[in-house]
Amino acid sequence: MSPVAESVPPKGGFSFDLCRRNEMLVQKGLKQPSFLKTGTTIVGLIFQDGVILGADTRATEGPIVADKNCEKIHYMAPNIYCCGAGTAADTEAVTDMVSSQLKLHRYHTGRESRVVTALTLLKSHLFSYQGYVSAALVLGGVDVTGPHLHTIYPHGSTDTLPFATMGSGSLAAMAVFESKYREGLTRDEGVKLVAEAICSGIFNDLGSGSNVDICVITKGKKEYLRNYMLPNPRTYVSEKGYSFAKKTEVLLTKITPLRELVEVVEGGDAMEE
Amino acid sequence: MNLADSTQAMNNLLGSEADSQRTLYPYVTGTSVVGIKYKDGILLAADMGGSYGSTLRYKTVERLKPVGKHSIIGASGEISDFQEIMRYLDELILYDNMWDDGNSLGPKEVHNYLTRMMYNRRNKFNPLWNSLVLGGVKNGQKYLGTVSMIGVHYEDNHVATGFGNHLARPILRDEWHENLTFEEGVKLLEKCMRVLLYRDRSAVNKLQIAKITEAGVTISQPYALKTSWDLSAFKNPTAGAEGSW
Numbered sequence: 112m113s114p115v116a117e118s119v120p121p122k123g124g125f126s127f128d129l130c131r132r133n134e135m136l137v138q139k140g141l142k143q144p145s146f147l148k149t150g151t152t153i154v155g156l157i158f159q160d161g162v163i164l165g166a167d168t169r170a171t172e173g174p175i176v177a178d179k180n181c182e183k184i185h186y187m188a189p190n191i192y193c194c195g196a197g198t199a200a201d202t203e204a205v206t207d208m209v210s211s212q213l214k215l216h217r218y219h220t221g222r223e224s225r226v227v228t229a230l231t232l233l234k235s236h237l238f239s240y241q242g243y244v245s246a247a248l249v250l251g252g253v254d255v256t257g258p259h260l261h262t263i264y265p266h267g268s269t270d271t272l273p274f275a276t277m278g279s280g281s282l283a284a285m286a287v288f289e290s291k292y293r294e295g296l297t298r299d300e301g302v303k304l305v306a307e308a309i310c311s312g313i314f315n316d317l318g319s320g321s322n323v324d325i326c327v328i329t330k331g332k333k334e335y336l337r338n339y340m341l342p343n344p345r346t347y348v349s350e351k352g353y354s355f356a357k358k359t360e361v362l363l364t365k366i367t368p369l370r371e372l373v374e375v376v377e378g379g380d381a382m383e384e
Numbered sequence: 385m386n387l388a389d390s391t392q393a394m395n396n397l398l399g400s401e402a403d404s405q406r407t408l409y410p411y412v413t414g415t416s417v418v419g420i421k422y423k424d425g426i427l428l429a430a431d432m433g434g435s436y437g438s439t440l441r442y443k444t445v446e447r448l449k450p451v452g453k454h455s456i457i458g459a460s461g462e463i464s465d466f467q468e469i470m471r472y473l474d475e476l477i478l479y480d481n482m483w484d485d486g487n488s489l490g491p492k493e494v495h496n497y498l499t500r501m502m503y504n505r506r507n508k509f510n511p512l513w514n515s516l517v518l519g520g521v522k523n524g525q526k527y528l529g530t531v532s533m534i535g536v537h538y539e540d541n542h543v544a545t546g547f548g549n550h551l552a553r554p555i556l557r558d559e560w561h562e563n564l565t566f567e568e569g570v571k572l573l574e575k576c577m578r579v580l581l582y583r584d585r586s587a588v589n590k591l592q593i594a595k596i597t598e599a600g601v602t603i604s605q606p607y608a609l610k611t612s613w614d615l616s617a618f619k620n621p622t623a624g625a626e627g628s629w
């Protein structure tokens with residue numbers, strides 16, 4: 112640690128020191144590293160008994176699909192989930208961070224977390240980074256005050272809505288919502304509408320694709336339906352299978368059952384994601 | 385930084401006197417046009433707004449016009465360029481009529497003419513700033529095509545320009561099918577125009593629907609769509625998040 116750094120306490124927020132250097136390097140011809148973006152269609156809607164969130168599962172790195180089946184619906188609290196669009200690292204980090212802050216808050220207060228708490232923590236964090244944390248979120252949950260659905264933009268502004276879409280596929284999904292949403296949907300109608308909106312994004316937007324994830328949150332209960340729909344199955348699988356190059360020799364195949372060697376404790380605490 | 389360099393280079397290539405004659409940006413613009421094929425022919429829909437930047441300057445701009453006996457054209461983008469295109473098309477139809485040979489230009493031919501016109505202008509760096517939809521029926525054959533300002537052209541069962549591509553085409557891809565009746569077609573178009581009205585800032589609630597069949601062209605009187613703003617969540621949006629907006 113240099114002696115100079117010790118005397119100045121860290122001020123927090125974004126440090127813009129390296130921005131001038133980065134601009135100078137780009138002018139000199141440096142190709143900036145591309146980041147993993149979630150092209151994305153994320154949606155949320157409020158139905159009779161709570162909130163339904165939906166997301167596609169494609170993560171893109173420029174024109175390439177980096178992850179065909181990633182998880183975009185993040186856990187915030189047992190009764191609150193958050194869909195994230197934008198830079199994948201930013202959405203992961205910001206939702207993880209606020210999720211831990213919420214847990215500590217729950218220990219401190221002894222009460223169930225409220226959606227507005229998560230909302231305020233997220234928006235103040237994003238605002239203090241002036242839009243450089245590129246995370247566009249759809250936050251939904253059910254707490255003591257009822258079901259809530261919010262959208263949060265990278266610069267820190269928020270909306271409270273009965274139905275919302277974000278991401279590059281948001282227009283395709285919003286077209287479905289605007290023509291078919293009505294109040295007082297039942298659970299099955301709501302899930303069907305969310306799946307339709309995500310499919311509209313998957314098939315009409317190039318940044319979204321693969322499968323549909325859905326999360327239904329009601330009072331006291333949540334259902335995380337991972338890969339609820341798989342509308343893009345791999346239809347052709349070569350019957351020849353995989354043939355090794357002639358030079359490869361399989362010398363020996365030995366399978367060691369590890370259960371006999373170690374003690375496995377069944378059950379125990381499942382790790383919350 | 386790269387953009388500034390290339391524009392400077394381009395200006396040098398074309399010479400300074402050419403600058404004032406080229407279209408650089410649109411001024412008065414129309415928003416999306418949506419078109420579908422149905423059982424008896426083609427249906428086009430467009431609203432009647434002409435925006436001057438972010439102001440809604442003109443509220444009775446007819447963006448759907450008949451062309452000859454067999455086609456209708458719908459345009460989005462710069463209105464003055466659309467008026468110029470109509471002059472060219474009127475001249476084309478006039479010369480065709482002067483042949484007096486019993487044959488008349490069909491939608492496919494007009495579409496091709498428009499494509500050549502748009503592409504050639506684009507090659508001269510002086511585009512007609514429009515996205516056009518051309519539909520028609522001739523000898524029982526239905527035709528629906530589109531041309532953009534750079535000359536990209538294709539034909540399909542349903543087309544849209546501008547925002548319509550993002551908001552209307554997903555709906556049409558799901559819900560269009562062969563042999564829609566006239567009522568079903570109008571309902572489908574109204575569904576698309578309603579979503580556009582909600583979500584496109586330059587849309588106005590005054591639209592026309594044009595129908596073309598073997599019998600001829602009909603362009604409806606302007607009318608407005610019913611919208612619904614009575615979702616209970618909109619009545620007090622910040623009930624759940626005090627102090628938010």
